[in-house]
Amino acid sequence: MPARGDHDARRRDVTEAVWRVLAGRGFGGLTLRAVAAEMDASTGLLTHYFPNKQALVAYALDLADERTASRALREAPPGLASLRAALLDVLPLTPAASAMNRIWVSSWDVALADPGLGERQRRRYENWRARLRPHVATAVERGELPAGPGTDDAVAAAAAFTHGLVVHALFDPDAYPAARQTAMLDAFLAALTTGHPMPTAPGADA
Amino acid sequence: MPARGDHDARRRDVTEAVWRVLAGRGFGGLTLRAVAAEMDASTGLLTHYFPNKQALVAYALDLADERTASRALREAPPGLASLRAALLDVLPLTPAASAMNRIWVSSWDVALADPGLGERQRRRYENWRARLRPHVATAVERGELPAGPGTDDAVAAAAAFTHGLVVHALFDPDAYPAARQTAMLDAFLAALTTGHPMPTAPGADA
Numbered sequence: 083m084p085a086r087g088d089h090d091a092r093r094r095d096v097t098e099a100v101w102r103v104l105a106g107r108g109f110g111g112l113t114l115r116a117v118a119a120e121m122d123a124s125t126g127l128l129t130h131y132f133p134n135k136q137a138l139v140a141y142a143l144d145l146a147d148e149r150t151a152s153r154a155l156r157e158a159p160p161g162l163a164s165l166r167a168a169l170l171d172v173l174p175l176t177p178a179a180s181a182m183n184r185i186w187v188s189s190w191d192v193a194l195a196d197p198g199l200g201e202r203q204r205r206r207y208e209n210w211r212a213r214l215r216p217h218v219a220t221a222v223e224r225g226e227l228p229a230g231p232g233t234d235d236a237v238a239a240a241a242a243f244t245h246g247l248v249v250h251a252l253f254d255p256d257a258y259p260a261a262r263q264t265a266m267l268d269a270f271l272a273a274l275t276t277g278h279p280m281p282t283a284p285g286a287d288a
Numbered sequence: 289m290p291a292r293g294d295h296d297a298r299r300r301d302v303t304e305a306v307w308r309v310l311a312g313r314g315f316g317g318l319t320l321r322a323v324a325a326e327m328d329a330s331t332g333l334l335t336h337y338f339p340n341k342q343a344l345v346a347y348a349l350d351l352a353d354e355r356t357a358s359r360a361l362r363e364a365p366p367g368l369a370s371l372r373a374a375l376l377d378v379l380p381l382t383p384a385a386s387a388m389n390r391i392w393v394s395s396w397d398v399a400l401a402d403p404g405l406g407e408r409q410r411r412r413y414e415n416w417r418a419r420l421r422p423h424v425a426t427a428v429e430r431g432e433l434p435a436g437p438g439t440d441d442a443v444a445a446a447a448a449f450t451h452g453l454v455v456h457a458l459f460d461p462d463a464y465p466a467a468r469q470t471a472m473l474d475a476f477l478a479a480l481t482t483g484h485p486m487p488t489a490p491g492a493d494a
């Protein structure tokens with residue numbers, strides 16, 4: 083029977099192999115066989131950790147959540163500067179941030195195909211918007227953003243703009259270097275500050 | 289040997305089965321076996337059409353391109369109204385548009401994992417931005433949008449905002465009904481019209 087230390091070391095090997103497969107091939111390439119090959123082990127060994135594909139995907143999503151939560155974040159003064167910092171924390175401005183985003187964008191396929199994972203994804207982005215909201219509220223208090231009924235829409239717009247920019251930058255990194263992504267975000271935030279009313283009235287033509 | 293009519297009918301059956309698998313399970317669930325089961329045929333029959341998984345994925349992407357290109361588009365006057373119409377054409381405002389977007393978002397996983405498909409995806413969005421650009425240019429000529437050096441960034445921002453809103457609306461349709469998506473797009477376009485400078489100078493802090 084292996085000693086406890088061996089057991090922990092093997093767990094870490096499995097974790098790193100899962101991460102490398104995700105980073106290289108995304109969720110579409112994440113299989114027990116691929117992880118086993120990545121760590122030069124047998125598929126049989128992997129089934130001790132993951133009885134099936136679903137368990138492997140769930141573990142990979144936990145791992146992505148954990149590594150996303152534990153990454154270094156920018157410090158910024160309260161208000162608009164904190165909103166900007168929180169959005170910059172998401173954009174693929176560095177190789178590490180690009181790798182993380184590549185994994186998340188790839189996860190959307192499995193999340194759309196599975197109601198449980200889809201609900202988890204829905205809550206993940208709802209929680210993200212809830213974390214952005216106080217920055218917008220503080221920016222309004224400080225007079226950096228116009229007051230109005232559209233705070234939730236402003237938060238949702240900032241979140242949508244940022245994720246869309248993530249996707250376009252991942253597919254075309256040459257067209258979206260870090261300086262351009264940052265300039266586009268700053269232009270977006272500048273437009274928010276102009277105080278143009280956010281039309282949220284029901285009955286807007288759809 | 290089957291008559292020509294039978295052959296064409298069978299091709300149509302294959303096409304519809306591929307589409308139903310994509311709509312229900314995305315690219316992650318697209319396998320020869322799943323398509324065969326969908327049409328109550330043998331996997332062997334499918335190999336006459338698709339020698340391997342790559343051929344099936346390539347066919348599915350062609351099909352998504354074809355159905356995207358042939359969908360009904362909104363008519364609108366030139367300029368800002370045409371930009372708005374082109375972006376509304378993309379948003380998941382109807383069940384059919386949601387199904388189409390669900391397929392495209394799911395395709396990002398396979399596109400990120402394959403350099404050839406990734407390049408095709410890069411060109412797909414570059415072409416989309418090129419189609420949006422004349423609307424922005426006309427809007428500037430008509431005085432609906434401010435003139436300035438930031439036309440390409442305005443086009444890229446509109447494209448990013450729209451795709452990000454697609455993703456958030458797909459995962460949380462209750463929070464993003466059609467009226468809210470439309471109101472958010474209108475607020476975004478209103479912010480573009482305020483003439484706030486688009487900072488595109490190199491050296492912006494990244």
